[in-house]
Amino acid sequence: MAVQNGSLSKLQSLNGIFAIYKKQGPTSADVLNALKTALLKEAGVANPNPRKRKKQQLKIGHGGTLDSNASGVLVVGIGEGTKMLTTMLAGSKKYRAVGELGKATDTLDATGNVVEEKSYDHITKEAFEEKLKQFTGEIMQVPPLYSALKKDGQRMSVLLKQGHEVEAKPARPVTVYSLSLQDFSPPHFTLDVECGGGFYVRSLVDDLAKALSSCAHIKELSRTKQGQFTLEEHVLKEDRWTLTDISQALLPCPNPSQQEKNDKKAKSKHKTQSESKADDGDQND
Structure with missing residues (x-):
C-alpha cells in the first residue's frame, strides 16, 4: 500500500467539525463514505475501504441523517470532532x-x-x-x-x-x-x-x-x-472535499479544561488494558 505519510499524518491530525453539501439522491452514509474515500485517496492510500471499521485510518462521522431525497447541510466530525456530534443532533x-x-x-x-x-x-x-x-x-x-x-x-x-x-x-x-x-x-x-x-x-x-x-x-x-453551519456560508461542495479546504473550514474541538484533563487521567489509571483495546477503531456515524 503506497501512502504519502506526510499527507496521511496531516489528515489524521485533524480534529473538529465542518459542514458539507449533501445532494439529493444518495443516503447520508453514502455521502460520508464518498468524502472519506476522497480524503484517503488524496492522502495516498491505495484502494481505501470507507466502510472498514477496524483499524481504520480515518475517524469520521456525521451529525444528523438527511433523507436520501433531501439535500443541504450535513455536519461532519473528524477525529476527536466525532465526539462533538451529539450536540449537533440535539441543536437547532x-x-x-x-x-x-x-x-x-x-x-x-x-x-x-x-x-x-x-x-x-x-x-x-x-x-x-x-x-x-x-x-x-x-x-x-x-x-x-x-x-x-x-x-x-x-x-x-x-x-x-x-x-x-x-x-x-x-x-x-x-x-x-x-x-x-x-x-x-x-x-x-x-x-x-x-x-x-x-x-x-x-x-x-x-x-x-x-x-x-x-x-x-x-x-x-x-x-x-x-447549529452554526448555514447552506449559504459554510458548506463544502464535492469539488472542495480536500485536505486544504477542510483544514480551513474546520471548527476545532474546544480545549479541555485542566480539571477535565485531570479527570481523564484519573479514569485512565483505572481502565483495564482490555477496555482500552475495545475502544480502538470506534466510528461515529
Whole structure:
C-alpha cells in the first residue's frame, strides 16, 4: 500500500467539525463514505475501504441523517470532532420544504407510491397560515414509518422494503421554534421550518394536510442550517472535499479544561488494558 505519510499524518491530525453539501439522491452514509474515500485517496492510500471499521485510518462521522431525497447541510466530525456530534443532533436546524397538496405517499415524500388522493380546493392561504400555529412550539409527533429509526436493530425503512410489517413508533415531544409559509400556489406550497432534534418535516407536512382535511407529501426538502453551519456560508461542495479546504473550514474541538484533563487521567489509571483495546477503531456515524 503506497501512502504519502506526510499527507496521511496531516489528515489524521485533524480534529473538529465542518459542514458539507449533501445532494439529493444518495443516503447520508453514502455521502460520508464518498468524502472519506476522497480524503484517503488524496492522502495516498491505495484502494481505501470507507466502510472498514477496524483499524481504520480515518475517524469520521456525521451529525444528523438527511433523507436520501433531501439535500443541504450535513455536519461532519473528524477525529476527536466525532465526539462533538451529539450536540449537533440535539441543536437547532432549519429546513425549506416544498409540499404538494392532494396526494399522499407511503414514504411521505416524492420517492414513495401514492396511497391517497384528496381535494384541496377548499384550502385558502389564510386557512393554511392559521393552521400553522397549531404546529409551532412544543408538539407531539409520530415519526414516519419509512425512517432511519430502528426496530430490533434494523432500520424501519429497510424492514418495510423487505416486506415486513412495521408498526408506527409512538408520538414523541418535539420542538418547532418557527414555522412560516413562504409560497402558496396550490397544489404546491413552500415552508420554512426551524426545529429541534428528532423532528421530521415529512410528518409535519402530512399532519398539516390532514388538519386541513386533505393530504400532501414533500416534493423537495433542503436543510439550510444546522447549529452554526448555514447552506449559504459554510458548506463544502464535492469539488472542495480536500485536505486544504477542510483544514480551513474546520471548527476545532474546544480545549479541555485542566480539571477535565485531570479527570481523564484519573479514569485512565483505572481502565483495564482490555477496555482500552475495545475502544480502538470506534466510528461515529
